[in-house]
Amino acid sequence: xxxVTQSPEALRLQEGESSSLNCSYTVSGLRGxxxxxxxxGKGPEFLFTLYSAGEEKEKERLKATLxxxxxxxxxxxxxxxxxxxxxxxxxxNTGNQFYxxxxxxxxxIP
Amino acid sequence: xxxxTQTPRYLIKTRGQQVTLSCSPIxxxxxxxxxxQTPGQGxxxxxxxxxxxxxxxxxxxxxxxxRQFSNSRSEMNVSTLELxxxxxxxxxxxxxxxxxxxxxxxxxxxxx
Numbered sequence: 001x002x003x004v005t006q007s008p009e010a011l012r013l014q015e016g017e018s019s020s021l022n023c024s025y026t027v028s029g030l031r032g033x034x035x036x037x038x039x040x041g042k043g044p045e046f047l048f049t050l051y052s053a054g055e056e057k058e059k060e061r062l063k064a065t066l067x068x069x070x071x072x073x074x075x076x077x078x079x080x081x082x083x084x085x086x087x088x089x090x091x092x093n094t095g096n097q098f099y100x101x102x103x104x105x106x107x108x109i110p
Numbered sequence: 111x112x113x114x115t116q117t118p119r120y121l122i123k124t125r126g127q128q129v130t131l132s133c134s135p136i137x138x139x140x141x142x143x144x145x146x147q148t149p150g151q152g153x154x155x156x157x158x159x160x161x162x163x164x165x166x167x168x169x170x171x172x173x174x175x176x177r178q179f180s181n182s183r184s185e186m187n188v189s190t191l192e193l194x195x196x197x198x199x200x201x202x203x204x205x206x207x208x209x210x211x212x213x214x215x216x217x218x219x220x221x222x
Contacts, residue, residue, distance in 0.1 A: 034210055043114070043200050043213030044153075087153070095158075096141060096207055097166045102152035 002027040004090055006101035013108050016077045021104045023088035024070040031093040033071050035064050038085045038103070047073075047086075078108045111136060114203050114214035122220045128189040131217045135182050135203030142184040143211060144176060147198040159184055160206065188219075196221045 003026045013019055025033070032051050036044035048057040050066035057064045061082065063074040073086055085103040092099070115134045123129050135142050143166075144156040155168035159178035176186045182203075188195055198218050202211035 031208060036213075043202075043215050046210045046212055049210050089153075091208075095166050096143070096160070096204070097155055097158060097168075098143070098211060099155070100145075100153035 002090070002092065002099055004088060004099050004101040006086075006088055006104050008104060009102070010105045011107070013075075013078055013106070015079060015108055015110050018074070018076045018078070020075070021073040021086055021106070022070060023073070023101055025088075025090050026069075027090050027092055027099070029093040031091045033066055034089045034091065034098070035071070035073055036087040036089065038087055044087055075106070078106075080108045080110050082106065083108045114201055114212055116199075116201050116214040116217050118217060119215065120218045120220075122222065123191050124222055125191055125193060127191050128187065129191060129219065131186045131188075131199055131201075131219075133184045133186070133201030133203075133214060135184070135201075136212055139203035139205055139212075140182055141204045141206050141209075141211075142178055142182065143202045143204075144184070144186050145200045145202065146170075147200055147216070148196075153200070156186070191221045193221050195219065 007022045035047040038044040048064040053068045065072045085105045087103045089098040089100045117132045141160045143158040145153045147153045158166040162178045173189045178184045198216045200216045202213045204211045
């Protein structure tokens, strides 16, 4: 069965304290892995797409990496405005369907 | 470029009623997907439409249905509402296979 698991469920960081979020997946055929950010009461906002193991993408304080079994979202020197829920999703190569993890709720304390 | 829009933003319905939600994708996007988001289950895929054809369907009962129009706008219908249907319903559009999805703000449905 195709599965996407994110850890930890919740993470509290001091401003400036770097950390990583994990997204592990078990799928029959991966087309791409996507990271989203979701603020309360809003729809998810697209961050990155990763297609192959070894690929890396960066945007401001965020860096996403991909291996054959998991993806990491590294947050360097986070700020309070980085507080949000971060979702990862996998797209299979059999269709346009996305499977989402349940997310990591990040709180950055000033 | 305008983003994905969803109407209405909030809705309160009574158990047993039916509801129709609307989604307008980003201009040029032909794929529209619908998701149900609840605190316990996260984002659950409902269905995906491309050029007016349903291409994929998630594991939801037949009470959940959708359609897509020739201008790519999409509607989702839920009949015989149950309390458990209370959720945030999200619409996402994309250019097609291998492209990222862009989400709308969602419709918050409350069933009483």
